[in-house]
Amino acid sequence: MDIPLHQRIRDFESRIRRWKQVRFGPSSTHVFASRRSSSIEPRSSAVPRLNVGAPLPPRTSPLPRRAMANGQIPRRPLPELPTPISSVSSPSPSSNDEALDRRVAEIKSQSGRIVIMNVVYQASKDNLKRIGELGSGTCGVVYKARFDLTGTIMAVKQMAMTSVAEERRRVVMDLDVVLRSHDCPHIVRCYGCFISDYEVHICMELMATCLDKLSKRVQDGFPEDILGKMAVSIIKALDYLKVHQNIIHRDVKPSNILLDLNGTVKLCDFGIAGRLVDSLVRTHTAGCSAYMSPERLDPTHNYDIRADIWSVGISLVELARGENPYHGCSTEFEMLSRIVSESPPRLTIEEGFSSAFCDFVSLCLTKEVERRPKYRELLMHEWIVRYENANVDVAGWYQVVVQNSSN
Incomplete structure (x- = not known):
């Protein structure tokens, strides 16, 4: 038997809501009670008029005081969401953070090591002479620079090293992949990086x-x-x-x-x-x-x-x-x-x-x-x-x- 169209739409909306909650975390849900078709004239206002002479309602909670005192405030049960498989088998946050910190330390040890045409240069960020901005996004800024030890023109990706683990993980992953891909002609080449506690500058080949x-x-x-x-x-x-x-x-x-x-x-x-x-x-x-x-x-x-x-x-x-x-x-x-x-x-x-x-x-x-x-x-x-x-x-x-x- 075919499922009615309205039921299929409801089911799909429910799947999307569950997907967003699992992917982005729970968020507040706003319910708009006065939705109406734009082709229908609004009804007369249903907002009650304020009776100035009427006594004010008592300023008490609708919950029993004893329940409030004991911290037994009833909560509306949250909808049960499907548990992603990833949450069952993923390492604990602490182990993830430790691994991330170790990888950051490993990359920091390579800071200032610039490799151009198989020649290694020990440099500092001062050796990058900024020419102009190439673009920007949510993760940082990309600028054009000249490496003054060789005259090589580079594209430098500048990103903040924040205390937010997910942002640090993104920076480390990006840098980790390009540093390990130097032998692949189909992945943008990385010359090296300059990294501190606050920011990272990734030196890449300049593309058109x-x-x-x-x-x-x-x-x-x-x-x-x-x-x-x-x-x-x-x-x-x-x-x-x-x-x-x-x-x-x-x-x-x-x-x-x-x-x-x-x-x-x-x-x-x-x-x-x-x-x-x-x-x-x-x-x-x-x-x-x-x-x-x-x-x-x-x-x-x-x-x-x-x-x-x-x-x-x-x-x-x-x-x-x-x-x-x-x-x-x-x-x-x-x-x-x-x-x-x-x-x-x-x-x-x-x-x-x-x-x-x-x-x-x-x-x-x-x-x-x-x-x-x-x-x-x-x-x-x-x-x-x-x-x-x-x-x-x-x-x-x-x-x-x-x-x-x-x-």
Whole structure:
């Protein structure tokens, strides 16, 4: 028997509320008693008039004084939430904090060690000559600087080292991943860092732009051959993280994919990357909702690297068409509803894309996670193999885009 539509909507709203409570913690719930349709005129005011001559009500609590004195104030029972698997098997907060402190100490021991072209320089933050700001966000500021011992131009990410454990963990994770990825050509290179008790400056190679900004310069989406070369780099970067560091990125999106003047595509921003345990992620953390896979929206489920593959698929659709498939959503709830309840986005041959590209995106956006392929399967896909070996002038295309958008 079919479940009525109104009941399905209620059930879905309940799932979203449980997801937000588990993911962000409990928050106060505001109930608006006077909701009405905008097409209906409001009724006459139901607010009682104040009778000036009437005696004031007694200023006593509706609870028995004895109960208040004994601290036995009745509380409304909280709704029972499903317990995430991660909360059962996760280490205690104290052990997490101790591990974090140890890792901070290890990274501090490398502060001032800058490696450029396999040459090690012992330097101080004063050796960074600031040129100008490149961008800013919730995690800090990125500025352009010259390293005066070599003249190397760098992008320096400046972030605060606060006492908040979660923020410190994000800084440490980002720095930890890039320091360990120096041998991967598909991950942005880190020269080193300067770290104190209050802030950290991460010295990175200077890239030309991110794909999010570049997409705004392109009128009708990226050409398929350009996307093919980019997809090869992205999948290889994610596969490297899984094989060599046993982590999942968790925030794959165009703004975290960078391009340099040589046409090389690299992945960046690993602040919310997660460690894999038995190939699964057992912790839930925030990311960008528009790129989240359906299984990540269920707080009771663990997930694996295939959550990042979904994000790759959404990013490819966005870059191919010039807009995110969920750009028309007016609220986050509407967006989450569409991700969970609607068929996933698709590219079509009628839009001018090859059947191989359409099939690749369809595989990335397979809603049933058990049927969604992993990195090694995708690296053997016809579309990836084609562009891994193809000679595509990404640098030349980028220069034309910049020139045309500047006129």
